[in-house]
Amino acid sequence: MMNANKYSPGYFPPSHNEYRWVKKDHPDHAPAWCSVDLRDGNQALIVPMSLEEKLEFFQLLVRIGFKEIEVGFPAASQTEYEFLRTLIEQDLIPDDVTIQVLTQCREHIIRKTFEAIQGAPRAVVHFYNSTSKAQREQVFKKSKEEIKEIALEGARLVKQLSEEYDGNFLFEYSPESFTGTEPDFALDVCNAVIDIMEPTVERPMIINLPVTVEMSLPHIYANQIEYCSDRLHNRDAIILSTHPHNDRGTGVADTELALLAGAQRVECCLFGNGERTGNVDAVTLAMNMLVLGVDPQLDFSNMPEIVEIYERTTRMHVHERQPYAGALVFAAFSGSHQDAIAKGMKCKEEDPEGRWTVPYLPIDPQDLSRTYDADVIRVNSQSGKGGIGYILETKYGYNLPPKMREHFGYVVKDVSDRHHSELKPDEIFDIFKATYLNLDAPLxxxxxxxxxxxxxxxxxxxxxxxxxxxxxxxxxxxxxxxxxxxxxxxxxxxxxxxxxxxxxxxxxxxxxxxxxxxxxxxxxxxxxxxxxxxxxxxxxxxxxxxxxxxxxxxxxxxx
Known part of the structure; x- marks a missing residue:
């Protein structure tokens, strides 16, 4: 028997909020996107990607349209280090793409990181230390002032080395485990770091407030974001970023509400890859914007190719019900769903404005390189005459009269039921021919x-x-x-x-x-x-x- 009494909330709601974000319907423009697939996502793999696989994945992210890509934790392993040097020395980073590297606020790790990114055309140095109450008391056994000093020492060294090494460097700071940190303390640490780094509007700094572990409902995180956004020093020179994980299964909601509350940037992974239950899913976030009429500035139009490269290089599987990308997310087996989709497609053809309002399909599958006959109308024993008739008409050109369509629906469903299997379009057409078409026997x-x-x-x-x-x-x-x-x-x-x-x-x-x-x-x-x-x-x-x-x-x- 599960015991709920052993658990208590580990988060800290802010003391005051304006709640302006509640009045907004949805983000009206795309955030700055940063892929962390090659760092956070890669370190969560059972078998991390090889150098060649990381290069292929990097090129995929560039094609999708990511302008910021976290390429690794170069002090963590030789492969990470070599990958970063390969990108720089072979001039593989496009002019409009900024790479990002991660480092703890520890001197030897920071120094190793700057060795790795020397000569980078443009790089974000992302430094962090954990600030949560649980980690302060259980892991580090340090006071708030001691934890704050770790951040400040890291900031001073990062700023110093950025002037000593060759490269074009930008900066990002994260109070790791932000969601388990008292908002006032997280804000105090971030502002102290900002004061040291002295960002300007021309060269802004990123302050990243991560959902290192989901602890609350999404609206609590939005309140925390809004509270900090209103109180950060030098706010015009700050890009407020979010890095949500998905422990409660609400990473997408965390991010969407955070964007309403003042976040301007999102760190994310394709298909929600990452530690534990993963990072927030870049695909779902971007496509959610698209279906609301907001251009996400990321291109997932060739979804089958993206899925193929992702599965091959990460050895992970995109679940059949994964939003927008799964093999079955557009599939309609239900007869009533198929009928509604078929009728909706007819109405779409007659709409002079070409608006997409087809029932059960929030997005046009063709926008993701999916086909109606192979991906949408799927036929088994649960299917109806509408979907079966739709396949015959759109793929083979046969528009059966209503009563004949109903009869054929029962014929097809009976075959599927007896075989306990889905029927492909060509199999349906074969049944149509055997049942009705140009029959010269037996009489x-x-x-x-x-x-x-x-x-x-x-x-x-x-x-x-x-x-x-x-x-x-x-x-x-x-x-x-x-x-x-x-x-x-x-x-x-x-x-x-x-x-x-x-x-x-x-x-x-x-x-x-x-x-x-x-x-x-x-x-x-x-x-x-x-x-x-x-x-x-x-x-x-x-x-x-x-x-x-x-x-x-x-x-x-x-x-």
């Missing part, structure tokens, strides 16, 4: 039809019925009616031709017309047939013959 095969004009239109039908060729004659008030009468007289069958529709079939180069016929039999059952041919009259005849043959096809013959 009759129409070989030739001639029409004789006279007082009444006369059809001469040559057909093979159960292996024997026969010729039938009948009149009618139209060509299909005459052929229908000839078939009924030749076979002795009784039925009513209840439904007939036709349309051009542009998706198929070998046939220009498609026709559908529905027959009502004396016992109340209906059968359906479809015909395709370059001659629309003969396509209708083939559909009629198919509907007759369908009466005699056993269920297992369509699989």
């Amino acid at each position: 009759l095969d129409i070989k030739e039809v001639h029409f004789l004009q006279g007082k009444n239109l006369k059809a001469v039908v040559t057909a093979v019925r159960q292996g024997l060729e026969e010729e039938w004659f009948a009149t009618g008030n139209g060509r299909l009616n005459a052929v229908n009468n000839a078939i009924k007289q030749g076979t002795g069958l009784e039925y009513t031709l209840e439904t007939y529709t036709e349309h051009s079939l542009s998706n198929n180069s070998s046939a220009s017309a498609a026709c559908y016929v529905g027959l009502l039999w004396p016992d109340g059952t209906r059968t359906w047939g479809a015909g395709t041919n370059s001659d629309i009259i003969f396509a209708g005849i083939l559909a009629l013959a198919s509907a007759v043959n369908a009466r005699f096809i056993e269920k297992d013959e369509v699989e």
Whole structure:
């Protein structure tokens, strides 16, 4: 039995807030994005990336549009160090990209870091020390003043070395475990660091207030951000940054509310990779902005490629239900969902402004290089006529009449149910052909039809019925009616031709017309047939013959 009494909140709400962020709907512009995949994300991997993999991942981040990329903790390992030197010495850093390195506020680590970034065209030196109550008391066993002095010593050394080493350096400070730190103390430490670093509007400094461990509901973090944002020294020369982890599963919400509360920059990882439950997911954050009409300034349009490179280089898996990126996030198996999506797609085509309002799809899958037939309408035993009909129409060009579409829906669902599997579009089309299309068995095969004009239109039908060729004659008030009468007289069958529709079939180069016929039999059952041919009259005849043959096809013959 779990014991809730052993837990108590470890966070510290600020003493006063204006709560201006509550009145905002959403961020109205993109933040500055910093990818920490190659540092925070990489150190969380069971098998960290090799030099070659890190270079490939770096290039991916550049293509996506990240202008700030934390490339490692160069004092932590030789691979980290070599990666950084490779980027600098081989001139692999684009002019508009700033690299970032992380260092603790410890002298030997800071010095090793500056050795690693010497000659960088532009680099952020990110220094930090932990300030939380728990770490002060349990790990360091130091007072607030002693913890503050660690930060100040680190700031002084960073500033000193930035003047001694060759390079273009910017600065970032983080009070690690900010969420477990008293806001007034975190603010005091940050302001003391700012006073030492003396940032200017032309060369601002980053103050990063990380959610090192999620401890509260997201609105508490937003309050902490707003409180500090209002009280930081030299605020115009400060870029307020956030680095949320996801321990409570609300990292995205933490970030979105922090942006409302004054944060201007986000440190994040693709697909939420990172320590423990991960960092905030850059993909979800950016796409959430996009669907609200805000340009995130990151390009995830080739999502399949991004997922492939990420999974291969990190050996991590993008979950099937991962927002925007998962293999099944756009998939609709439910019949009602499929029907709504299919109807929404029709409305979208008729909207002159091209607005995206399709039910169940907050974003157009094609914007992420996903396809409707392969990724959206997915067919299994839970599917309905709307989605199945949508696949036939959009992928193969067949627009079945409503009652035939319903009948085909049950046929497909029955096959899926008996096989306990999803059916791919080509499998659905194969079932359609076996059930309805140009059927020449088991009863009759129409070989030739001639029409004789006279007082009444006369059809001469040559057909093979159960292996024997026969010729039938009948009149009618139209060509299909005459052929229908000839078939009924030749076979002795009784039925009513209840439904007939036709349309051009542009998706198929070998046939220009498609026709559908529905027959009502004396016992109340209906059968359906479809015909395709370059001659629309003969396509209708083939559909009629198919509907007759369908009466005699056993269920297992369509699989």
